[in-house]
Amino acid sequence: MKLLSVRGVSKRFGGLQALEDVSFDVPQGAIKALIGPNGAGKTTLFNLISGFLRPDQGSVVFGGTEVLGLAPHQIAARGMARTFQQIRLFPRMTVLENILVGRHLHSRGGFLACMLNLPFTRKEERGIRETGSEILDFLGLSGQADAEAVHLPYGQQRMVELGRALACEPRILLLDEPAAGLNIRETAEMGRLISRIRGRNVTVLLVEHDMSLVMDISDDIVVLSYGQKIAEDKAHAIQKDPEVIRVYLGEGDA
Amino acid sequence: MRGRYLPVAAFAGLIVAIQMATHFTGSGYHLTQLTMSAYYSLLAIGLCLLVGYAGQISLGHAGFFAIGGYITALLTTHDLSSRAGGASRWLAKAGILSFRIDLYGGELLTVHPWVACLVAVLATVGIAYAVGGPVLKLKGHYLAMATLGFGVIIYRIVLGTEFLGAADGISEVPPFAILPGLEVSGKAALRVPNYYLAWGLVIAGMVLLLNLIHSREGRALSSIHGAEDAAEAMGIPTARYKLSAFALSAAFAGLAGVLLTHYNGGIGPSEASVMKSVRYVAIVAIGGMANLWGTLLMSLLLNYLSLRGYFGTYDDAVFGAILILIMLFAPGGLLRRDLLEEVRDVFRGNGEKAS
Ligand SMILES: Nc1ncnc2c1ncn2[C@@H]1O[C@H](COP(=O)(O)OP(=O)(O)OP(=O)(O)O)[C@@H](O)[C@H]1O
Ligand SMILES: [Mg+2]
Numbered sequence: 135m136k137l138l139s140v141r142g143v144s145k146r147f148g149g150l151q152a153l154e155d156v157s158f159d160v161p162q163g164a165i166k167a168l169i170g171p172n173g174a175g176k177t178t179l180f181n182l183i184s185g186f187l188r189p190d191q192g193s194v195v196f197g198g199t200e201v202l203g204l205a206p207h208q209i210a211a212r213g214m215a216r217t218f219q220q221i222r223l224f225p226r227m228t229v230l231e232n233i234l235v236g237r238h239l240h241s242r243g244g245f246l247a248c249m250l251n252l253p254f255t256r257k258e259e260r261g262i263r264e265t266g267s268e269i270l271d272f273l274g275l276s277g278q279a280d281a282e283a284v285h286l287p288y289g290q291q292r293m294v295e296l297g298r299a300l301a302c303e304p305r306i307l308l309l310d311e312p313a314a315g316l317n318i319r320e321t322a323e324m325g326r327l328i329s330r331i332r333g334r335n336v337t338v339l340l341v342e343h344d345m346s347l348v349m350d351i352s353d354d355i356v357v358l359s360y361g362q363k364i365a366e367d368k369a370h371a372i373q374k375d376p377e378v379i380r381v382y383l384g385e386g387d388a
Numbered sequence: 389m390r391g392r393y394l395p396v397a398a399f400a401g402l403i404v405a406i407q408m409a410t411h412f413t414g415s416g417y418h419l420t421q422l423t424m425s426a427y428y429s430l431l432a433i434g435l436c437l438l439v440g441y442a443g444q445i446s447l448g449h450a451g452f453f454a455i456g457g458y459i460t461a462l463l464t465t466h467d468l469s470s471r472a473g474g475a476s477r478w479l480a481k482a483g484i485l486s487f488r489i490d491l492y493g494g495e496l497l498t499v500h501p502w503v504a505c506l507v508a509v510l511a512t513v514g515i516a517y518a519v520g521g522p523v524l525k526l527k528g529h530y531l532a533m534a535t536l537g538f539g540v541i542i543y544r545i546v547l548g549t550e551f552l553g554a555a556d557g558i559s560e561v562p563p564f565a566i567l568p569g570l571e572v573s574g575k576a577a578l579r580v581p582n583y584y585l586a587w588g589l590v591i592a593g594m595v596l597l598l599n600l601i602h603s604r605e606g607r608a609l610s611s612i613h614g615a616e617d618a619a620e621a622m623g624i625p626t627a628r629y630k631l632s633a634f635a636l637s638a639a640f641a642g643l644a645g646v647l648l649t650h651y652n653g654g655i656g657p658s659e660a661s662v663m664k665s666v667r668y669v670a671i672v673a674i675g676g677m678a679n680l681w682g683t684l685l686m687s688l689l690l691n692y693l694s695l696r697g698y699f700g701t702y703d704d705a706v707f708g709a710i711l712i713l714i715m716l717f718a719p720g721g722l723l724r725r726d727l728l729e730e731v732r733d734v735f736r737g738n739g740e741k742a743s
Contacts, residue, residue: 184621210623218621224614226678227607234604235611239623241604245632248603249596255603262604302622 137162137306137337138183143192145178145361152178153189153361160306165328165338167348167369170358171381176341177219179358180308183339184216185209197305211239213305217295217312219341223283229294230279233269236301237262269297273327289320296327306337313344325351349373357381392598395681396591403587407580418696419583420574425691426586427648430593432671432687433680434640437597439669440678440721441606442633443613444524445532447665448539452512452638454546454660456645459508460501461558461655462551469497488562501564505646512642513635520634524627536662543660557656564650572650582651589647590684593640597680609633610678667694667707673714677721686723 138160145153153175160166168176181187183194185206194202201209215236224232241262243255270276273293278286283294292312299307312328313321325347331338342348348355348369355372357365359381365372372378410418435449468476468485476497479485486500499507523534546552553559563573570581600606611619612626619626649655658664671690675683690707693699699706714722 186617186620205625206617206620207623207625210621216621218618222615222618222621224611224618226614227610231607231610235607235619235622235624238604238608243604245600245605245636248605249600251599251603259603298618298622 135162136160137197138339139195140179140183141193141195143179143182143189143194145175145182145187145189151361153182153358156192156358156361156363158356158363158366160337160339163332163335163337164354165332165340165352167340167342167352167355168358169342169345169348169355173360174358175361176358177310180216180310180339180341184214184308210302210304214308215299215302215304215306216308217292217299217310219310219314221288221291221295223291223294223298225282225284227283228280229275229283229286230263230266230270232283232294233297233301234262234266236269236298237265239302240265265301269301272300272330273297274323289316292316292320292324293327296324300331300334300336304336306339307331309338309340309342311341311343313342313347321347392602393595396595396598399594399681399684400587400591403584403591407583411580416579418692419579421692421695422688423579423583423586423651424648424695425688426583426590427644427651428668428691429590429684429687430644430647431641432668432675432683433590433593433597434637434644435668436672436675436677436680436683437600437609438633438637439672440676440680440683441601441613442609442630444630444634445528445669446535446634446637447532447662447669448519448535448537448542449637449641449668450660450662450664451539451542452516452641453645453648453664454542454655454657455515456508456512456642457649457655457659458546458552458558458645459511460504460564460646461561461649463499463504463507464501464562464564464650465496465558465560466498467496468499469495491560498562501562501650505564505643508646509639509642512645513639516635516638517631520631520638524630524634536665539660539662539665543657543662546660547657553656555657557654557659559654561649561653561655563653564647572647574651574653586647586651594680594684601680605629613678663704663707666711667704670707670711670714672721674710674722676723676727679721679723682721682723 136159141157143153143156156179168179170176178187182189185201185204189202193200196209196214197212201212224235241258243258247255267276270279275290275293278290283291286294296312309328313324316324321344328338329351340352352369355367355369356363357372357378364381365375365378367375406422407419410416431449431453435446438444438446476485480487480497483500484503485497488496488498490496519538523531526534547555563571565571570585571578572582572585608619608624608629611622611624612629616626671687672683675686694703
């Protein structure tokens with residue numbers, strides 16, 4: 135069963151065709167990777183899927199309904215979470231607080247109830263914090279719970295962003311270069327975390343330049359180049375695709 | 389979290405200690421300015437939520453204060469007895485209108501202060517929603533300019549409208565009997581109860597706001613401040629949250645305007661002036677932006693000093709200067725919550741990077 139379906143999506147920025155007629159599906163439970171040289175349009179595609187940009191053409195169906203035209207928060211509410219290529223943690227908030235924000239969609243107390251600290255909001259807050267510390271455990275960041283998130287080392291910031299997205303308990307998780315800027319050890323750790331996410335019943339769509347990470351964890355791979363899909367196949371088959379080899383060797387980028 | 393309420397108890401202790409001190413030194417007249425300062429503080433802490441936590445600047449909050457104050461002043465002074473038909477008699481029976489004797493012994497029929505207060509606060513919130521809807525789509529200094537424009541409009545309206553008293557404002561606003569035996573009024577005999585009433589309300593407001601900032605809703609507001617796109621990605625409807633924070637802070641401002649108007653027995657156009665709005669933002673800034681306690685303490689201190697005339701003719705200039713200096717040297721606010729840590733870092737010799 136396909137959870138996400140991208141159909142004929144195009145996007146133009148002035149004179150630049152950032153995406154042209156891109157289509158692919160992400161089956162439920164899969165880890166799908168989206169690769170391509172710099173400027174291929176991967177982040178733009180993420181922004182279209184998650185509602186941050188409107189495409190010029192095409193459709194995005196998520197969980198059986200069209201999500202094009204919805205605001206990002208509405209798409210998030212349907213079960214999509216994402217991380218950002220440029221890390222977007224909440225400044226002036228601790229690591230734990232950053233992750234607690236991820237529980238927003240799974241709690242309900244309004245302004246008035248929270249101001250009055252009603253019993254049900256207190257109970258809800260306990261639940262939010264329990265899940266928060268569970269996720270910190272999962273990330274191995276319990277020791278940093280009270281550190282200001284934006285002051286952590288870069289690798290840990292990426293983990294916090296991942297944890298914050300996981301706190302949303304999404305059906306699909308969009309990860310934009312989760313290993314960018316990480317050292318070898320951190321990259322391996324990130325790969326392990328992403329694989330374990332699948333065990334949480336989360337489908338993953340992954341943009342990543344680190345090929346060994348991509349080959350390790352993904353089932354299927356979509357290759358973009360200059361806004362066009364040039365290949366889509368199983369991970370092991372993609373490595374042998376002549377077009378993909380040409381693009382990657384031609385760009386001198388892998 | 390018990391820790392949240394400990395400072396509340398300490399602050400209540402401070403309020404009692406100040407009253408005791410004025411009592412034993414025979415300087416009870418200070419309580420008048422301290423009471424006025426409390427009502428301004430009610431506005432300041434509401435604005436702190438909006439500016440400091442949600443990160444949305446407003447240079448128009450004196451406008452909301454004035455809207456609250458002017459509506460209650462108008463409703464509680466406008467004599468309806470000349471058209472005392474059956475309807476107004478019925479309204480008087482229902483407690484919506486009330487008879488009272490004015491300074492010259494004539495009988496007045498005006499809107500009851502409780503009703504006026506309710507109408508004033510609701511109207512303030514309504515206007516905040518109407519203005520905030522379009523204006524909060526703007527960011528940064530565009531938002532600052534738009535709210536400034538709103539403040540200027542309100543100022544010109546109250547200054548130029550005859551039935552709002554134009555430059556004189558509205559006077560002879562009656563006391564507001566909140567409970568039997570407890571009224572908001574500037575009568576010297578009621579100085580102490582009014583002082584406690586005003587600061588009691590501020591403390592209640594603080595408890596509400598402290599609860600809010602430690603909840604999911606407060607975190608949602610702070611997340612908008614830090615990274616609006618990431619907040620959206622977490623499913624937070626950022627536009628709605630900004631508007632709610634704007635309306636809530638306007639409600640605090642409107643209520644403050646209502647109560648101070650009854651306390652002073654009147655209101656004038658200076659309450660709507662842009663310099664008042666600048667002053668409130670300066671207080672939030674020196675209080676540390678996202679720091680309710682810092683804002684409250686600075687508001688208590690600076691409003692008191694200002695009302696006692698310590699700043700003389702430079703009153704407005706002092707607040708303008710505070711704002712400029714903070715924007716230049718501590719754009720994150722002065723009494724920031726992480727200030728202590730940073731000072732410690734400096735002493736440890738690794739504080740080169742102050743953000
Ligand atoms: N908001 C925008 N306005 C104009 N051009 C844009 C915008 N966003 C992206 N682009 C351009 O669109 C093209 C695709 O950008 P995109 O960020 O999607 O690439 P990418 O595949 O994510 O690359 P990278 O691997 O470097 O992250 C680039 O040429 C980029 O400069
Ligand atoms: Mg990118």
